[in-house]
Amino acid sequence: MQTKRPPFWQREKYTPYLLLLPAILTILFVVLLPLIFSFYTSFTGYRLIRPESLWQWVGLRNYERIFGDDDFWAAFVRTIVFLTIALNLEFLLGLGIALLINKITWGQRTLRTIMMFPMMFSPILVGYQFKFVFNDNIGILNNALESLGLSDGAIPWLVDTYLANFAIIFAEVWMSTSVFAILLLAGLFAMPRDPIEAAKVDGCNAWQVFRHITLPFLMPFVFIAMTIRSLDVARAYDIVDVMTGGGPAGRTELLWTLIARTGYDNARMGQANAMGYISIILSIAFTYYFFTKLIASRRYMGGAD
Amino acid sequence: MTTRTLKTLLAATALTGIAAGAVSAEDVDYGNFDGYTLRVKLIGGAQYEPLYARISEWEEMTGATVDVLSRKNHFELDREIKQDIAAGTLDWCVGSNHTSFAPQYGTIYTDLNGLIGEATLAEFQELALQNSTVDGRLVQLPRHSDISNLFYKKSLYADEDNKAAFKAEYGYDLAPPETFDQFKDQAIFFADAPSFYGTQYVGKDEAITGRFYEMLVANGGQLFDENWEPTFNSEAGVEAVQWFKDLYDAQAVPAGVLNYLWDDTGLGFASGTVAMNLDWAGWASFFNDPANSKVAGDIGLVRAPKGSGGLRSGWSGSHSFSITEGCDNKDAAASFVTFLTNHDSQMIEATAGLLPTRAKVWDDAKAKFAADGNDFLVEVFDTYAQSMAEDAFTPPLIAPWIEVSNEIWPRLQSAILGEMTAQEALDEAADAARIVMEDAGYL
Structure with a gap:
């Protein structure tokens, strides 16, 4: 007697898909559909305040305009520079902090918790805090410098091209260095002691141990932290918006302050989405680069491909 | 019901x-x-x-x-x-x-x-x-x-030394300014950066566009002609931008002024470190309240100054x-x-x-x-x-006003910071504003 085959959703080979279905549906609705929708709108003259403009197909006009827009490309390049400087500074400082904390034997937990404090603030609050610190007239920094006799004039921290970008990077680094520190600290904790002891027995000095054992071992952690932070920093908005709003004269304009102004204040959502899609290239490039480095560093350590 | x-x-x-x-x-x-x-x-x-x-x-x-x-x-x-x-x-x-x-x-x-x-x-x-x-x-x-008028620190104008020094330098008597030129002279005269400033202005967003706009009108200019063609890159416009720039270059305003909005200018005047403040009446009680303000009891008020076109600014x-x-x-x-x-x-x-x-x-x-x-x-x-x-007049009551403003103010900042001349900045802003007006169907 032939047994009747169960309906297909009860067959074993479909079970995994069935179980994954809720996740797949969620991702479809929460991620994919909005992506397709926003991609579509980047080819329209969609303006938030004119819902009917959603159907106004303009082809590649939004993209053509962006390619000819110097302000956009200036913001694009500025974002790359900003990203590069901020990530490297955070990496160096985070590494330093992780190594120092790793040496401590007493009170380490407390220090680890204290180290996380900056991450607990909302970026908007961090922005306001540093806006006040760097204010040229009533700010703490200028007043301190004047009181100490180190400066005799009001330094325009948030106006000068270099100083303004420095101030924003400083705020960003202050808030997020602990992300690096925590991830690298986790790496240090997971590190086997044997190679280090073997190296010491073989007569390596501290620098050689760090350079050839600790650092290569930490690199996979570094690149994971870099990937996460590069996506964060590429979306930097709150701090910049509060501190300078991308100004003055566009000197601190990053991609997302420009895109938010285009999309919301000017209500040109179609064009803003086109800018968003070009900006995604930047994030994809950084992510791809860091993942390649991650795989390379794991291979170097004899890890799995 | x-x-x-x-x-x-x-x-x-x-x-x-x-x-x-x-x-x-x-x-x-x-x-x-x-x-x-x-x-x-x-x-x-x-x-x-x-x-x-x-x-x-x-x-x-x-x-x-x-x-x-x-x-x-x-x-x-x-x-x-x-x-x-x-x-x-x-x-x-x-x-x-x-x-x-x-x-x-x-x-x-x-x-x-x-x-x-x-x-x-x-x-x-x-x-x-x-x-x-x-x-x-x-x-x-x-x-x-809302509309703005000029608050000033009275004691500065009553001081005999100030009167004599001002007259010697500028050739006319020191009195609260009647024109934007006098406003500028006096702001520069009173300023002693970084501890005291002649005035402050709002330096970004629609705030500075609005100030520019009202000075443009006071100087006899207009934002658009009757066909909605941008005309603010006129002589009157350049004169208005130059006013902001001259004050900035002379350090008569704080260097960070380009990031200032209404709260900054109001609190600045209340801190007693600013001689004149063109602002709305909403601050009046605050300015005159000793608990909040160091200029309480020492505030004079005159109508907003006139531009070169003989009109008062009245945004x-x-x-x-x-x-x-x-x-x-x-x-x-x-x-x-x-x-x-x-x-x-x-x-x-x-x-x-x-x-x-x-x-x-x-x-x-x-x-x-x-x-x-x-x-x-x-x-x-x-x-x-x-x-x-x-004196009161509104910005053009058109849908793309905020968008036009967003094309104007970054260029005003560029001009004030000396990255381009006032004329270049306004020409560029006018071109960008023309595109906005075209897209909005006005041109």
Whole structure:
């Protein structure tokens, strides 16, 4: 007697898909559909305040305009520079902090918790805090410098091209260095002691141990932290918006302050989405680069491909 | 309750009021909306909040409940409303609005003509209602108005040494400025950076565009010609930009001024480190309160200076309330906004220095200040009444105004910082503004 085959959703080979279905549906609705929708709108003259403009197909006009827009490309390049400087500074400082904390034997937990404090603030609050610190007239920094006799004039921290970008990077680094520190600290904790002891027995000095054992071992952690932070920093908005709003004269304009102004204040959502899609290239490039480095560093350590 | 009944009631109340010689809130029947929940989005911030304490009175009177969905500053509220338009979630009834922002919202707000009784509307200043009208539709009920006049530190002008030194350097007597040129001379004269500044200006967003715009007009220029072609890159425009730049270069204003908005300029003047401050009347009480301000008791006030065209700068607008077209109970909404802009409500706001939009409140508030012995606020109201009557003008009430503004202000900053000349900056802004106007269908 032939047994009747169960309906297909009860067959074993479909079970995994069935179980994954809720996740797949969620991702479809929460991620994919909005992506397709926003991609579509980047080819329209969609303006938030004119819902009917959603159907106004303009082809590649939004993209053509962006390619000819110097302000956009200036913001694009500025974002790359900003990203590069901020990530490297955070990496160096985070590494330093992780190594120092790793040496401590007493009170380490407390220090680890204290180290996380900056991450607990909302970026908007961090922005306001540093806006006040760097204010040229009533700010703490200028007043301190004047009181100490180190400066005799009001330094325009948030106006000068270099100083303004420095101030924003400083705020960003202050808030997020602990992300690096925590991830690298986790790496240090997971590190086997044997190679280090073997190296010491073989007569390596501290620098050689760090350079050839600790650092290569930490690199996979570094690149994971870099990937996460590069996506964060590429979306930097709150701090910049509060501190300078991308100004003055566009000197601190990053991609997302420009895109938010285009999309919301000017209500040109179609064009803003086109800018968003070009900006995604930047994030994809950084992510791809860091993942390649991650795989390379794991291979170097004899890890799995 | 139907619109007709409300209108009749309001009209009847107004008539009784005229007979009695005064209209007071108690005479108006605000209707009965028992069990109804009115959903509203209001502007938030220290100067706007005191009025909202009255909401509970309206709730008690009408039996309705008010659900405040958001209470944000105007720029954030603007974004939220735009998102609501896009998402089709305009399921609330009353929203805060402003003259400069109203035109871009199209037809989401209903025409208040016919919804709010003529007798009530007649109590409002004609100009305020005119400025609240977009494409022939009264889309907002004005709550209070703004326009700027010049506050100055009196003692500086009374000082004999200052008088002599100023006369020797500039060749005319030191007195509060009558023109923008004098304003500039005196700001530079008083400045002693970094401890004391001649003045401050708002340096970004629509704030500096507005200042530029009013100086452009005062210098005899215009933003657009009659065909909506941008014309602000004229001689008058260059002169206006040069004024900002000269003050900046002379360090008569703080170096960070390009990041300043209204709070920064107001608090700066109150800190006693600034000689002159062109600002709205909303700060008046704050400036003269010794608990908040180091210049309390030492403040003079004159009308805004004249430009080279012989006109005074008079950029003006009103904060207002609007009712959505899709509101499910427009009568309740109308009752609510009428209540929040009635005589008593406006008296509360006037006490803080906010300029009323009801003609009668001007007199009553002034009488109250005089009775309280507050001569400063009497002077404030006299000065601002004159400028509201003679100098006030709004930005062009067109949908792309904010967008045009966003093309102008970054270029103003570039010119002030010396990255390009005033003429180059304005030419570039005019080209960009032309594209905005083309896209919006004006050109």
